[in-house]
Amino acid sequence: xxxxxxxxxxxxxxxxxxxxxxxxxxxxxxxxxxxxxxxxxxxxxxxxxxxxxxxxxxxxxxxxxxxxxxxxxxxxxxxxxxxxxxxxxxxxxxxxxxxxxxxxxxxxxxxxxxxxxxxxxxxxxxxxxxxxxxxxxxxxxxxxxxxxxxxxxxxxxxxxxxxxxxxxxxxxxxxxxxxxxxxxxxxxxxxxxxxxxxxxxxxxxxxxxxxxxxxxxxxx
Amino acid sequence: xxxxxxxxxxxxxxxxxxxxxxxxxxxxxxxxxxxxxxxxxxxxxxxxxxxxxxxxxxxxxxxxxxxxxxxxxxxxxxxxxxxxxxxxxxxxxxxxxxxxxxxxxxxxxxxxxxxxxxxxxxxxxxxxxxxxxxxxxxxxxxxxxxxxxxxxxxxxxxxxxxxxxxxxxxxxxxxxxxxxxxxxxxxxxxxxxxxxxxxxxxxxxxxxxxxxxxxxxxxx
Numbered sequence: 001x002x003x004x005x006x007x008x009x010x011x012x013x014x015x016x017x018x019x020x021x022x023x024x025x026x027x028x029x030x031x032x033x034x035x036x037x038x039x040x041x042x043x044x045x046x047x048x049x050x051x052x053x054x055x056x057x058x059x060x061x062x063x064x065x066x067x068x069x070x071x072x073x074x075x076x077x078x079x080x081x082x083x084x085x086x087x088x089x090x091x092x093x094x095x096x097x098x099x100x101x102x103x104x105x106x107x108x109x110x111x112x113x114x115x116x117x118x119x120x121x122x123x124x125x126x127x128x129x130x131x132x133x134x135x136x137x138x139x140x141x142x143x144x145x146x147x148x149x150x151x152x153x154x155x156x157x158x159x160x161x162x163x164x165x166x167x168x169x170x171x172x173x174x175x176x177x178x179x180x181x182x183x184x185x186x187x188x189x190x191x192x193x194x195x196x197x198x199x200x201x202x203x204x205x206x207x208x209x210x211x212x213x214x215x216x217x218x219x220x
Numbered sequence: 221x222x223x224x225x226x227x228x229x230x231x232x233x234x235x236x237x238x239x240x241x242x243x244x245x246x247x248x249x250x251x252x253x254x255x256x257x258x259x260x261x262x263x264x265x266x267x268x269x270x271x272x273x274x275x276x277x278x279x280x281x282x283x284x285x286x287x288x289x290x291x292x293x294x295x296x297x298x299x300x301x302x303x304x305x306x307x308x309x310x311x312x313x314x315x316x317x318x319x320x321x322x323x324x325x326x327x328x329x330x331x332x333x334x335x336x337x338x339x340x341x342x343x344x345x346x347x348x349x350x351x352x353x354x355x356x357x358x359x360x361x362x363x364x365x366x367x368x369x370x371x372x373x374x375x376x377x378x379x380x381x382x383x384x385x386x387x388x389x390x391x392x393x394x395x396x397x398x399x400x401x402x403x404x405x406x407x408x409x410x411x412x413x414x415x416x417x418x419x420x421x422x423x424x425x426x427x428x429x430x431x432x433x434x435x436x437x438x439x440x
Contacts, residue, residue, distance in 0.1 A: 006426045010419040011394060037396035073422055074429045081421060092312035093417065098392050102418040141428045142421060165431065166424030168417075172318050174231060176257035191427040193420055197313065197388075198322040199230040200413055201301060201362060202293055204386030206226045207411040208361045209294040211385065 001049060006073075008046055011036055013069045014102075020062050028059040079104045082140050082164075084155050085147030086111040086125050089170050093144055094123050107138055112151070128155075135162035142166035149173055160190060167192045221269060226293075228266055231256055233289045234322075236282050248279040299324045302360050302384075304375050305367030306331040306345050309390050313364055314343050327358055332371070348375075355382035362386035369393055380410060387412040 001009075015035050019027055029043040036043075047053070047060065050068040054060035070076055079102075083090045086109045093099070094106045109125040111117065118125045126134065134140070143164045147155050152171035159167070169175045169192060177190040221229075235255050239247055249263040256263075267273070267280065270288040274280035290296055299322075303310045306329045313319070314326045329345040331337065338345045346354065354360070363384045367375050372391035379387070389395045389412060397410040 001426075003423065006423050007419055010422045011416070014392070014419075036394055073426055075422075077429075079421070079425050088312035088315050092308035095308050096417060098416075098418045099421065102422065104418055104421050141432075142424045144421075166428040168420055168424060172234070174256055189431070191424055193424060195415065195420070196231070196318075197316060198318045198324055199227055199234075200388055200415070201299070201319065201324050201364075202230045202295075202322065203223065203226050204362045204388060204411055204413060205299050206221075206293055208386040209297075211409070212361075 001072075005046055005049065008036065008038070008042075009069050009073060012043075012046070013066060013073065013075070016062050016066050016069075020066065025062055026059040027062055027065075029054065031059075075103060079142070080107045080138065080140055081105070081142045081144060082107055082131075082135065083109045083144040083146060084111075084128070084131065084159065085145060085151070085171075086116050087146060087148075090144065090146035093146065093170075107140060108134060110134075128158075131158055132162045135159065135164060140164060143168075145169045145171055145175070147171055165190050169194045170197070172196055172198065221292075225266055225269065228256065228258070228262075229289050229293060232263075232266070233286060233293065233295070236286050236289075240282050240286065245282055246279040247282055247285075249274065251279075295323060299362070300327045300358065300360055301325070301362045301364060302327055302351075302355065303329045303364045303366060304331075304348070304351065304379065305365060305371070305391075306336050307366060307368075310364065310366035313366065327360060328354060330354075348378075351378055352382045355379065355384060360384060363388075365389045365391050365395070367391055385410050389414045390417070392416055392418065 012032060015032060016027065029040040029047070033040040033043045044054070047065070050065070050072065052060065052064055052068055081104060083094050083106055086094070090109060094109050099106065106123050109123060110128050110131050111125055112128050114127070116125055117127055141164060143159050143166070145152060145155055145167060149172050152169070152173040152175065156167070156175050167175060167190060174194050175192050177192060232252055235252060236247065249260040253260040253263045264274070267285070270285070270292065272280065272284055272288055301324060303314050303326055306314070310329060314329050319326065326343050329343060330348050330351050331345055332348050334347070336345055337347055361384060363379050363386070365372060365375055365387060369392050372389070372393040372395065376387070376395050387395060387410060394414050395412050397412060
């Protein structure tokens with residue numbers, strides 16, 4: 001399944017759980033489409049991947065949909081991650097309520113600065129020298145990188161060699177998996193999601209400004 | 221231009237500025253492609269939008285590329301944003317060095333909690349009741365939403381009616397622009413980038429786990 005479908009499944013699951021809490025038992029594709037801003041046809045197509053079909057009169061059974069999506073998204077297993085770089089962004093992420101609410105547990109944070117280390121906090125913050133053994137012992141597969149630019153590549157390489165294969169990268173470096181590098185010979189591939197906040201904001205300015213230009217030209 | 225091209229232009233610009241600082245004057249499409257993990261052909265195609273062509277021997281002139289991209293990305297104007305919701309994520313973003321380094325200035329933060337208000341700090345934090353007049357007076361066009369789920373929609377509507385048209389949304393609500401709603405009759409459209417951190421992490425788990433499953437099946 002491609003990334004777009006998987007992201008939508010995550011979003012459907014959230015919505016369905018909210019609807020269930022409110023007391024609903026069934027839902028129509030157009031309700032879900034409205035809430036997510038997509039067409040009902042796309043919702044039905046996505047659900048056909050789950051091999052669940054609704055019926056025109058009653059719609060989809062919410063419990064069945066949730067169970068199927070959980071199975072696909074592996075939500076029945078604990079989702080343990082680590083956060084490397086406990087600056088502002090890293091700490092915000094570690095304490096982000098949204099993660100815990102979604103069953104995602106931050107197993108530990110890692111930092112290079114001795115004053116940040118706190119082994120006994122609710123989410124322990126460990127020194128970077130413990131990164132390799134922690135990942136291996138706990139079999140962590142997914143990690144967040146929130147270190148400064150100058151450290152991003154070396155942290156990434158350390159994490160790959162310890163066994164991390166899924167990366168959410170907030171550093172300004174565009175991390176990528178180089179199949180030809182000897183560094184990566186133990187691993188088939190990695191999944192890297194680079195989120196550069198400055199780039200995302202610049203992108204919004206581009207659209208906002210191009211619309212303003214168009215409007216000015218139209219009114220001349 | 222579509223979102224993917226605009227995002228890449230932002231990334232080329234960053235790279236080019238770094239190369240310039242190092243002392244380079246020219247660059248080849250394959251160098252930029254390597255750094256970004258895209259093909260040289262795609263780099264050349266992107267640059268053809270800038271109406272700048274390189275030559276096979278010397279490559280592209282870095283200064284020319286930077287100037288053209290700056291013009292397209294409106295980087296010659298100040299990029300002022302506001303951040304609504306000064307919790308962990310909002311505060312991390314306000315203090316994120318990466319933004320200032322890229323010429324993006326947080327004009328103010330807004331929060332509903334009186335204890336968060338600090339009008340005289342470097343980046344002032346104001347009460348939500350000042351949101352409307354601030355946006356209008358300063359003609360702010362781009363805003364970040366980092367409020368809890370229950371407040372996201374009402375904050376979004378307030379920002380739209382004050383004139384914000386570009387949104388970076390970290391709340392777990394999938395915000396969308398409803399053309400048919402009377403609420404939006406003053407505005408042609410909005411650009412909304414929803415970043416749900418829990419969904420992004422779930423997405424990584426999906427890929428990591430599906431690869432593990434494939435490997436287990438292959439070894440059976």
